[in-house]
Amino acid sequence: MTANAHWDRLVSAGLAHAGSNTPPPGALLFYATNDEAGHVALYLGNDLVASNDVKRNGYIDIIPRKELTDGSWRLRYRGWAEPSFPSAGGTSSI
Numbered sequence: 682m683t684a685n686a687h688w689d690r691l692v693s694a695g696l697a698h699a700g701s702n703t704p705p706p707g708a709l710l711f712y713a714t715n716d717e718a719g720h721v722a723l724y725l726g727n728d729l730v731a732s733n734d735v736k737r738n739g740y741i742d743i744i745p746r747k748e749l750t751d752g753s754w755r756l757r758y759r760g761w762a763e764p765s766f767p768s769a770g771g772t773s774s775i
Contacts, residue, residue, distance in 0.1 A: 682768060684711055684719035691762045704761035712749055712756035720756055722749060 688711040691697040697711075704710060706726035714720050722732035728746045735754065736742045749756045 683717065684721040685713070685717060687711075687721065688719065688759055688762075690767070691765060694765075696765060697760055697762045699760040700758075701760055702758075705763075707764065708761040709764055710746070710749075710761050711759040713759055714754075714756055719759075720749070720754075722746075724761065 688697060692699065698704070704724045706724060708724045710722045710724050710730060712720040712722070720732075722730040724730055724746070725743065729743055730746045730749065731741055731743055732749065733739075733741045735744055735748060735752070748754075750758055
């Protein structure tokens with residue numbers, strides 16, 4: 682499942698916080714990209730995120746959150762959601 686498809690499911694289930702800039706630590710932050718997949722990062726608190734491929738391809742780095750929107754990637758922030766992975770076999774309702 683792509684980040685965009687996951688976001689769409691969370692929106693449909695009423696679990697997404699579109700446009701909200703106050704995610705709690707542990708939240709998933711969703712971003713629109715120039716392709717159909719989108720991007721998701723893990724919010725760590727203090728405006729830091731764990732995200733892949735930003736500084737080094739194939740690696741996860743801890744970076745300032747604004748680097749995703751204001752840095753070279755120029756992603757558009759969509760919002761955040763608590764982690765929910767229904768396809769992983771848990772008890773999620775979405």
